[in-house]
Amino acid sequence: MSSDTPTVTPPTATLPAxxxxxxxxxPRIGFVERATSxxxxxxxxxxxxxxxAVFTTDNFTNSFNLESSLTRMAAKALMVLPLAMLIxxxxxxxxVASIGGLSGISFGMSVEAGAPFPLAIVVALLxxxxxxxxxGVLVTKLKLPSLIVTLGTLAMFRGLCYVxxxxxxxxxxxxxxxxxxxxxxxGTFIPYAIVPFLLLLPIAGMxxxxxxxxxxxxxxxxxxxxxxxxxxxxxxxLFRLFVxxxxxxxxxxxxxxxxxxxxxxxxxxxxxxxxxTVCFLGGISFLGGRGRLTGVAWALVVVIVxxxxxxxxxxxxxxxxxxxxxxxxxxxxxxxxxxxxxxARATKRTVAERSFDNTRPHDIGPDVASTATPTHNQRSTS
Amino acid sequence: xxxTKPHRRRLxxxxxxxxxxxxxxxCGSDADTATESSDAPADDVETTQEPADDAGVTEEAGDTExxxxxxxxxxxxxxxxxxxxxxxxxxxxxxxxxxxxxxxQGDEIIYTSPSEAxxxxxxxxxxxxxxxxxxxxxxxxxxxxxxRAELAEARERGIDVIAFDSDVATDSRTLFINQAEASExxxxxxxxxxxxxxxxGQFAILSSTQTAxxxxxxxxxxxxxxxxxxxxxxxxxxxxxxxxxxxxxATRAVELVTQYPDLGGIIIPAGISLPAAATALSDSGDLxxxxxxxxxxxxxxxxxxxxxxxxxIWWNVTDLGYLTMYAAKAVSQCGVDGSAGTMxxxxxxxxxxxxxxxxxxxxxxxxxxxxxxxxxxx
Numbered sequence: 001m002s003s004d005t006p007t008v009t010p011p012t013a014t015l016p017a018x019x020x021x022x023x024x025x026x027p028r029i030g031f032v033e034r035a036t037s038x039x040x041x042x043x044x045x046x047x048x049x050x051x052x053a054v055f056t057t058d059n060f061t062n063s064f065n066l067e068s069s070l071t072r073m074a075a076k077a078l079m080v081l082p083l084a085m086l087i088x089x090x091x092x093x094x095x096v097a098s099i100g101g102l103s104g105i106s107f108g109m110s111v112e113a114g115a116p117f118p119l120a121i122v123v124a125l126l127x128x129x130x131x132x133x134x135x136g137v138l139v140t141k142l143k144l145p146s147l148i149v150t151l152g153t154l155a156m157f158r159g160l161c162y163v164x165x166x167x168x169x170x171x172x173x174x175x176x177x178x179x180x181x182x183x184x185x186x187g188t189f190i191p192y193a194i195v196p197f198l199l200l201l202p203i204a205g206m207x208x209x210x211x212x213x214x215x216x217x218x219x220x221x222x223x224x225x226x227x228x229x230x231x232x233x234x235x236x237x238l239f240r241l242f243v244x245x246x247x248x249x250x251x252x253x254x255x256x257x258x259x260x261x262x263x264x265x266x267x268x269x270x271x272x273x274x275x276x277t278v279c280f281l282g283g284i285s286f287l288g289g290r291g292r293l294t295g296v297a298w299a300l301v302v303v304i305v306x307x308x309x310x311x312x313x314x315x316x317x318x319x320x321x322x323x324x325x326x327x328x329x330x331x332x333x334x335x336x337x338x339x340x341x342x343x344a345r346a347t348k349r350t351v352a353e354r355s356f357d358n359t360r361p362h363d364i365g366p367d368v369a370s371t372a373t374p375t376h377n378q379r380s381t382s
Numbered sequence: 383x384x385x386t387k388p389h390r391r392r393l394x395x396x397x398x399x400x401x402x403x404x405x406x407x408x409c410g411s412d413a414d415t416a417t418e419s420s421d422a423p424a425d426d427v428e429t430t431q432e433p434a435d436d437a438g439v440t441e442e443a444g445d446t447e448x449x450x451x452x453x454x455x456x457x458x459x460x461x462x463x464x465x466x467x468x469x470x471x472x473x474x475x476x477x478x479x480x481x482x483x484x485x486x487q488g489d490e491i492i493y494t495s496p497s498e499a500x501x502x503x504x505x506x507x508x509x510x511x512x513x514x515x516x517x518x519x520x521x522x523x524x525x526x527x528x529x530r531a532e533l534a535e536a537r538e539r540g541i542d543v544i545a546f547d548s549d550v551a552t553d554s555r556t557l558f559i560n561q562a563e564a565s566e567x568x569x570x571x572x573x574x575x576x577x578x579x580x581x582x583g584q585f586a587i588l589s590s591t592q593t594a595x596x597x598x599x600x601x602x603x604x605x606x607x608x609x610x611x612x613x614x615x616x617x618x619x620x621x622x623x624x625x626x627x628x629x630x631x632a633t634r635a636v637e638l639v640t641q642y643p644d645l646g647g648i649i650i651p652a653g654i655s656l657p658a659a660a661t662a663l664s665d666s667g668d669l670x671x672x673x674x675x676x677x678x679x680x681x682x683x684x685x686x687x688x689x690x691x692x693x694x695i696w697w698n699v700t701d702l703g704y705l706t707m708y709a710a711k712a713v714s715q716c717g718v719d720g721s722a723g724t725m726x727x728x729x730x731x732x733x734x735x736x737x738x739x740x741x742x743x744x745x746x747x748x749x750x751x752x753x754x755x756x757x758x759x760x
Binding site (some may be wrong): 058059062064065068069071072168169171178182256259260261262264266267269270311312314316317318319321 | 466467492494495496497498500501502503505506507509510512513514515525526527528529530531532535539
């Protein structure tokens with residue numbers, strides 16, 4: 001992997017005259033560009049939101065509030081990770097919440113049928129993987145658009161929940177589970193419910209930003225045809241992403257089952273709103289090929305804190321959903337504007353330099369354009 | 383220069399985690415110092431946590447005692463309805479406010495608004511009220527179990543929990559304020575029909591769904607009483623179902639009237655069906671020849687009740703809220719711990735006794751007639 005580490009350092013990196021960056025040893029990305037990149041802006045915004053919350057909202061710093069705010073996001077956070085990768089690869093899975101619900105139901109029914117706890121977990125994971133596989137087959141083999149496919153399976157998997165158990169939840173969830181997800185790491189307010197996400201976040205980051213697989217995801221999103229002609233087996237990559245999405249949703253479903261002490265046919269209902277919002281707010285471009293998990297992590301912080309503020313201010317659930325909807329739209333707009341500004345800046349620089357640097361916007365993610373134009377990848381800059 | 387790039391990227395990732403950790407640590411210490419420095423809430427936390435630690439494994443068994451210290455001043459009560467915008471629930475809230483005003487201690491009422499009638503949707507609101515350190519949570523359970531863990535958490539933290547309208551798990555709350563005994567409602571409906579028909583004539587039943595538990599129990603009870611010749615003049619000719627749908631219920635009512643020319647009345651034990659049937663039969667001109675009674679919010683059919691052609695079995699929803707507030711007060715002041723036989727003050731409604739499993743019955747449901755219809759705000 002070290003041989004083809006993506007490098008986009010311009011061969012002739014002379015700085016444009018108007019750059020504010022001091023002439024360090026051939027800086028690849030100027031300070032201003034970095035400081036105005038989406039990740040960093042979002043990070044600053046997240047910290048701002050936290051500060052605002054601490055000083056304006058009573059009980060925000062109450063450790064129980066911090067704990068329960070994290071718990072409320074635990075299931076959603078897990079589903080964000082594979083979804084971010086899918087969106088980078090120009091696909092989407094909006095059926096995640098329904099997969100989570102169905103996995104939760106299969107978990108609950110297994111427990112009710114007397115299956116031991118670990119076996120029930122396996123059943124739930126298999127359910128999630130099967131749902132993800134179905135999405136994957138429909139998208140990669142039958143070439144159907146993922147938005148429509150997963151809209152269909154969203155309704156289908158949710159309907160199946162009701163077919164399986166009727167309207168009434170399955171109660172009597174195993175105590176190890178309910179104790180675990182409702183407890184917190186001793187001495188902190190970190191609920192165990194969010195721990196699976198905290199463990200998976202760096203792993204997902206490694207996969208997306210440090211492996212060949214991750215670069216292929218970006219390559220597909222940058223330009224699927226180019227990726228295919230370059231030898232990327234796009235179908236295989238996408239299929240695996242859909243299965244990963246199903247598996248993450250299954251873990252989320254099990255956690256939610258523990259939080260509610262019962263497997264409900266409407267478990268995780270409506271969770272896709274927050275999940276999709278976090279991805280787009282995190283700077284994942286709906287055009288594919290752009291965005292980083294760093295931004296997604298910041299976006300998660302923003303949504304958690306925002307929801308916590310609204311909850312503590314006794315805003316009705318409908319009002320909270322409306323605010324999250326606004327955040328979704330605004331983030332789409334802002335990311336779009338940021339990308340355009342970045343592109344303009346890069347173009348200007350390219351013209352000024354007359355170099356062969358590709359015209360990718362630097363402000364979204366260093367990996368992105370390099371993999372979007374794989375022919376540049378192998379350029380050695382040593 | 384090659385190594386700088388991955389390095390930088392790693393840095394930005396580390397920055398996220400570091401800031402998170404910092405924020406988290408800062409908030410954590412804030413919370414700690416807040417608890418130590420501030421007076422009253424800190425004491426709450428101390429006193430409630432210690433017994434919980436001592437109790438260890440047995441803390442769940444002794445959960446009726448898990449509630450906090452006894453309040454004497456004003457209290458804050460958080461209401462968690464099934465749905466925030468349900469007029470039934472806002473009427474309950476108004477009843478609670480009425481009681482709070484009457485008590486005159488400056489008690490505060492926080493009304494929360496879940497957007498879905500599911501137990502899971504109630505969880506964030508339980509957490510919100512715990513964070514806000516209210517004294518009592520009054521919840522209308524959307525289901526028995528979903529909020530169990532959080533309600534247990536609330537009680538561990540010294541917040542009293544009572545249920546109203548619909549129960550949560552018995553071990554999650556101290557009291558359940560029930561509007562009426564289910565069995566009594568069926569009895570009252572047949573009595574009301576007997577009164578409307580002067581003891582003579584055919585009637586039918588327009589129920590909700592074929593699987594509705596309460597409705598089927600009431601119908602079975604009516605059939606038993608008819609079989610026992612308690613009402614020799616009454617004849618039950620048919621039972622049909624409106625499936626909880628207004629349009630279908632209206633159609634069924636009209637069909638019954640057409641099918642049975644001598645039909646004198648219809649019992650409609652379903653809140654959606656009774657107003658729909660009354661409107662449909664009024665439009666077709668049959669209301670009057672055919673009398674209706676059943677179970678529905680009195681305010682929805684008050685115009686029909688005033689003509690004397692329709693009666694209703696209902697309870698005063700404002701009173702339900704009023705009693706809930708008095709119960710919240712009694713529980714927070716340690717006057718009531720949920721054990722059967724305890725008495726507490728219900729203000730203008732009189733004294734109430736706690737029954738088995740901590741259940742308190744608001745009182746007999748009433749037959750709503752032209753004389754008393756104006757007493758029902760909902």
